[in-house]
Amino acid sequence: MHREEAPSREQGPVVVLLGSPGVGKGTQGVRLGRELGWAHLSTGDLLREARSAGAPLGKAAQEYMDVGRLVPDELMVALLSEKLAAMPEEQGVILDGFPRTEAQASALDDALDKAGRRVGRVVLLDAPEPVLVKRISGRRLSPSGRVYNVHYDPPHRDGICDDTGEPLLHRSDDRPDAVRTRLAVYRETTAPLVGRYEQRGLLVHVDGQGAIDEVHGALLAAVKA
Ligand code: AP5
Numbered sequence: 001m002h003r004e005e006a007p008s009r010e011q012g013p014v015v016v017l018l019g020s021p022g023v024g025k026g027t028q029g030v031r032l033g034r035e036l037g038w039a040h041l042s043t044g045d046l047l048r049e050a051r052s053a054g055a056p057l058g059k060a061a062q063e064y065m066d067v068g069r070l071v072p073d074e075l076m077v078a079l080l081s082e083k084l085a086a087m088p089e090e091q092g093v094i095l096d097g098f099p100r101t102e103a104q105a106s107a108l109d110d111a112l113d114k115a116g117r118r119v120g121r122v123v124l125l126d127a128p129e130p131v132l133v134k135r136i137s138g139r140r141l142s143p144s145g146r147v148y149n150v151h152y153d154p155p156h157r158d159g160i161c162d163d164t165g166e167p168l169l170h171r172s173d174d175r176p177d178a179v180r181t182r183l184a185v186y187r188e189t190t191a192p193l194v195g196r197y198e199q200r201g202l203l204v205h206v207d208g209q210g211a212i213d214e215v216h217g218a219l220l221a222a223v224k225a
Helices: 025-036 043-052 056-067 073-085 102-114 129-138 176-190 193-199 212-224
Strands: 014-019 039-042 093-096 121-126 139-141 147-149 203-207
Touching (some): 025 039, 043 073, 056 073, 129 176
Parallel strands (some): 039 093
Antiparallel strands (some): 139 147
16 A cells, blocks of 8 residues: 655655657656756666666666667666665656556655655646657667757757767667567557546646757646645
């Protein structure tokens, strides 16, 4: 059983960013974390780091990520639980990309409950599918971690990072077939979590279609409300 009472003053808020691939969870999560001084935990980023480092988790996740399918729950729950346990309880946390299944949502409640914490707010970022596909197809990554978009935020020189001069990369799962799978997996497996959090009175909708600054303002207001 999870607790529904408010956390004590020492315990940092836990906010979940929910939304389709490409809706802006990463872009907004990084910015929100910086502004509020909270940790931004992106399970996609953690998996990509594990892959780059050649870690066993990265190798296990690769076959699922490349085709756009979900990495098995037991791996993801172990990863997230380890990260949360290593964090001071007073640290505010923005979860980006977790939970994505009912099993992950229950495991999150259990992990937080052990620390006397709970999910305080779930923000559903929304945008129509053609917008998502355009954003994903335009995404380019610098090895430095900076994210560009050829449609909305292009580098000064085509294909080259403004900061480091390195060539920009495509994410391996941003190919059209993997994107189709990711969108379908979101609709079938992750979107049903909306009902779970709505029932608990935790869900807030934020329109993800506007410019990055506009979405940030709405998100900040939703988190602080
Ligand atoms: P993950 O990395 O979480 O990918 P995702 O959910 O598919 O989300 P994206 O990173 O594509 O999009 P985003 O919403 O973060 O958008 P972004 O801000 O980048 O997961 C990858 C894979 O890892 C999964 O498919 C799965 O295999 C595995 N995985 C991860 N977590 C898992 C879990 N819990 N369980 C099981 N498997 C898991 O923006 C996209 C682009 O749009 C960027 O170019 C950005 O610059 C641009 N943009 C953003 N906002 C705007 C705006 N307002 N206007 C214009 N452009 C914008």
